[in-house]
Amino acid sequence: MAQRQVKRKVRRPARRPAPRSAPKATQRRGPVHIRLRVGFILVAMVLSVFGGRLVQLQGIDPHSYAAMAAAENVVDVVLPAERGEILDRDGEALADSADGLMVLADPKQTKKDAPAIAAFLAKELGVDYATALTKLRKDGSRFQYIKRQVPATQATAAVEKAGKEGYQGLWTSRDPLRNYPNGDVAANLVGFLGNDQRPLAGLESAFDKHLAGKDGHAEYDATSPANGTRMPLGTNNRVAPVDGDDLKLTIDRDLQYYVQQTLMDAVQKSRAESGMAVVIDTQTGEILSLVDYPTFDARDPAASPKTLRGSNALSNVYEPGSVQKVLTVAGLLDQGLVSPSTRIKIPESYMSGGAPIRDWYPHGVEKLTLAGVIAKSSNIGTVMAADKYAEGQLREYLSAFGLGRRTGLGLNTESAGLLASPEAWNAADEDRIDFGQSVSVNAVQMAAALNTIANGGVRIDPSLIAGSATNNSGVEVGTDTAERTRVVSQEAASQTAEMMERVINDPVNGTAKQAAVPGYRVSGKTGTAQRVNSECKCYDGTNTVSFGGFAPTDDPRFTVYVAIHNPGNGGGGGSVAGPVFSQIMSFALRRYGVPPTGTEPSKMPTGW
Amino acid sequence: MSIAAAPQAPMRSPDRAPETTQTRLTAVPAPLPAPTAPRLPFVVLVSMLLVGGVVGLLVFNTSMQQSAFQEQRLQEQATTLAAREQALDGELKKMEDPHKIAAEAKELGMVVPQNAAMLRVPDAKVEGEAVPADRSATPPLHPKVAKPYSVLVAEQKAAEQAAAKKKAAEQAKKKAERQQAEEQQRTSTDEAR
Structure with a gap:
């Protein structure tokens, strides 16, 4: 009752012209205090909710949210360095690097057609069907390597064909490829790279540091990784790759x-x-x-x-x-x-x-x-x-x-x-x-x-x-x-x-x-x-x-x-x-x- | 005003009233309005700035987006062209493979000379002996993967054995078929009897 009266009294003078309310000025103090306190408590409650949420986001589990954000739009690609060539005395290549491509997939887009796309990739690129299928269905990822070191023409043809057949979420990126144009000529000296591009014999192995160069990488926000369009003003970190040095031999x-x-x-x-x-x-x-x-x-x-x-x-x-x-x-x-x-x-x-x-x-x-x-x-x-x-x-x-x-x-x-x-x-x-x-x-x-x-x-x-x-x-x-x-x-x-x-x-x-x-x-x-x-x-x-x-x-x-x-x-x-x-x-x-x-x-x- | 007046209130007692010469209350003339600039142009300016800013930002953003698309298109074009160049370069390198050149030269009937004479122009002297070229200095073209002789011999033996086995198996099969046919004939003739 009393509170109601107070409220009424508080309200009434407010509407009245100032001079008339003068005698009730002392009565108003109590209610204003309460009002402020209530307001303050409300604000504090809201702020503490915000604070709690902040601690939860930043303190307790920051990585899962960062990862979720990254999976949403940030693309991080390796920019492969081109391996140096091995040349004969006249500059003819005994081993050279060609611009191969890697085929990549965005599981978010490929998930629904995964079996069909996996079958398509197995046919076009010769990848293993089961491995491709798991990659194409990967949860929470927008970036999967399907196959690396594919000859450029083959990779682009495959991805274009996929687009025509209505499969979305496949794209290509640069990935150098090693060639030995002369087959067995000087192979005993030049050596070769294994399937994972690690040098296994000869000069390729002995001079690996000289030839290899250093891979770079790029990280950027993309509207969709598959089409590679960058978001302007988004994250854009790029470390350029350093290509390897050529090795010139005295061999004719x-x-x-x-x-x-x-x-x-x-x-x-x-x-x-x-x-x-x-x-x-x-x-x-x-x-x-x-x-x-x-x-x-x-x-x-x-x-x-x-x-x-x-x-x-x-x-x-x-x-x-x-x-x-x-x-x-x-x-x-x-x-x-x-x-x-x-x-x-x-x-x-x-x-x-x-x-x-x-x-x-x-x-x-x-x-x-x-x-x-x-x-x-x-x-x-x-x-x-x-x-x-x-x-x-x-x-x-x-x-x-x-x-x-x-x-x-x-x-x-x-x-x-x-x-x-x-x-x-x-x-x-x-x-x-x-x-x-x-x-x-x-x-x-x-x-x-x-x-x-x-x-x-x-x-x-x-x-x-x-x-x-x-x-x-x-x-x-x-x-x-x-x-x-x-x-x-x-x-x-x-x-x-x-x-x-x-x-x-x-x-x-x-x-x-x-x-x-x-x-x-x-x-x-x-x-x-x-x-x-x-x-x-x-x-x-x-x-x-x-x-x-x-x-x-x-x-x-x-x-x-x-x-x-x-x-x-x-x-x-x-x-x-x-x-x-x-x-x-x-x-x-x-x-x-x-x-x-x-x-x-x-x-x-x-x-x- | 009212606060200032409050303490004076007790002085306004009726006995003092006659002493004070009261002037009539008159309305205080309103203060002259402060010289203000017309409002409308200001509002228009601010809204124009606001709208201009927003539109400008929009246009800027759109153009950036546009150029991002263009960048991507050009990037794709560059990749395609680079791939094409690489493919052509690869083809050229394949043609330069000494194995291929040797094979084509052989097809044209060319051989490596055993020896050549050299003509010294200043004194028109021939050095060395010119020998008619035959095939003796021309090495044969080679199998795709070179194998040690022992492996080649082993393979040949294996192939021979396999062939012999196959032959034996075929003969056995034929024999069996023949026997079967004979038996069938026998049975059929038996039946006919």
């Missing part, structure tokens, strides 16, 4: 192809197990081709066994055999211990370390000069000449020629070969090392050692990378960093070269007439070595035949080294590897327009 693609085909032909015709060939530019140490056969197709690595998906010329070591005699003799000449005309009387067999050393052909006592020993590839003659070495000298020379250490091309798969340490070195082993047994090398090491003779006694580190590049192990390699070291004198080198010429042009004692290149002076050396079986650690009766040499003899431009493992036809270095050498050398000289030097070929006496 066309020469590489020719060498590969020639080697393949020789391996198949001699019914051999495998073969390898190296071509080096004599004056720069650049590797123009490095071939393995059999090899694999970089476009389809899975079709070949795992052991073939790299370069066996680098990773497999073997005993070089008689080609090594060249290095032994070059050191002797450098020391002035012998000359090409030194006369050596060669017995039937030679005892060393309790076992006889024999030659590859039976003979009585033979009279050969040092040049004849090389031309005819006499083991006994080489051992007798090398007896003049002081202790440890041969090892020093071989080590200086680069044996027993990696050539540093930048590929991690290279193996260093085996050159006994000074402690483990003994006289009986040294006699066998003289002609290339009890020592193992990889093909590139041997080619670089021969190239030292060709280059007037100065060894150049072989290189596969033009300029320079840093591999994943942080080592900088390439032609810029290749070092030159003198191993033997100019005189010793040219004498060795002329002796090697007699291997090919001596009509009586020469062992490799098939290696000749008509019109040119050519130096070379054959090799036939027993192979060590890795299981029994013994010679298993199979051979490695090889031929290494250079041309023109008096001004060498190219060094070519060919090794063929286990020829089934029983051929030797001269008959199996010699013709391959000749073909490759002839092709290289012609391709680079090297004229014959026009000088008289060596007529060094080989016998006496």
Whole structure:
């Protein structure tokens, strides 16, 4: 009652003119207080509701709301960096990146037609139906990868076709794709990327950091992710991708192809197990081709066994055999211990370390000069000449020629070969090392050692990378960093070269007439070595035949080294590897327009 | 006014009334109206600003939206053109594949020369020996995936074995059929009897 009265009283004066209400002014105070209080409480209640809601949103569960907001309209895409290309010396691509596309879906739009769209995608893009279906139905998502690295034309065609058939919610975005346009040519060096675009072999793997670049990303509000239209003034964060660097090789693609085909032909015709060939530019140490056969197709690595998906010329070591005699003799000449005309009387067999050393052909006592020993590839003659070495000298020379250490091309798969340490070195082993047994090398090491003779006694580190590049192990390699070291004198080198010429042009004692290149002076050396079986650690009766040499003899431009493992036809270095050498050398000289030097070929006496 | 008057109220006693000379209450002249600007132009200005702002914002927003659409259209066009360029580039690269060039050259009957002579122009001298080209320096075209010889041999053997098996199976089947046919004939002749 009282309250009602108060209210009435409060109301009434308010309507009355001011002067008349004057006597009731004191009565009004109480009711105003209450009014204010009530108002304040109301406001406080509303505010505390707001505050509570604020705490709930910001404090207790902020992420689910942010995620909901993001799922509504914010699109976050990876902007893939383009991987650097791998180029040959003329800039022809050995591996390149094309603009593939990724196919994406907006489940909000695709949910209702999911089975039909999944079937459509399975047919058009070859994706798995069940996986696609779960992605297309994903709750609370507006962004799903359907397939990555699709060739651009195929992806756009598929999405357009989907649009025509009335399926909404599919779109494409940029996603680079790796191509190997030459298939198996240089695949042993280039390597390949696996299905998830991770590098699995070769330079792709060794120089991944150099090639890869850095992905960027973009985040923006879109009216609908599927049509990609951005909301103006919406969120728009973009980190641009950094493309990878190209890797330029010293390889000549066309020469590489020719060498590969020639080697393949020789391996198949001699019914051999495998073969390898190296071509080096004599004056720069650049590797123009490095071939393995059999090899694999970089476009389809899975079709070949795992052991073939790299370069066996680098990773497999073997005993070089008689080609090594060249290095032994070059050191002797450098020391002035012998000359090409030194006369050596060669017995039937030679005892060393309790076992006889024999030659590859039976003979009585033979009279050969040092040049004849090389031309005819006499083991006994080489051992007798090398007896003049002081202790440890041969090892020093071989080590200086680069044996027993990696050539540093930048590929991690290279193996260093085996050159006994000074402690483990003994006289009986040294006699066998003289002609290339009890020592193992990889093909590139041997080619670089021969190239030292060709280059007037100065060894150049072989290189596969033009300029320079840093591999994943942080080592900088390439032609810029290749070092030159003198191993033997100019005189010793040219004498060795002329002796090697007699291997090919001596009509009586020469062992490799098939290696000749008509019109040119050519130096070379054959090799036939027993192979060590890795299981029994013994010679298993199979051979490695090889031929290494250079041309023109008096001004060498190219060094070519060919090794063929286990020829089934029983051929030797001269008959199996010699013709391959000749073909490759002839092709290289012609391709680079090297004229014959026009000088008289060596007529060094080989016998006496 | 009223508050000021209140304390004076007791003084307005009747006995004092005659003493005060009262002037007549007159209406205080209304204060002169303050010189004001006409209202209408101001209201018009404000509403124009308001409407202009809203319309401007709308137009601006629309044009931004429009350009967003255009951006997207151009982006799509760029993607399509880039894809086309890539496809053409890919085709070109395929044509440059040495395997393909070798195959086409072979089809045209071309071979790799074994050796070539060089003509030195200044003194008109021929260097090297020219040899008629035959096929001896031309390597064969190769199978798609190179396989080691041992694998090739194993495959050939497997293929031969498979062929032999198939042949044997076919023969067995034929034999069985023949027997069946004979039996049928026998039974039919039996029935006929």
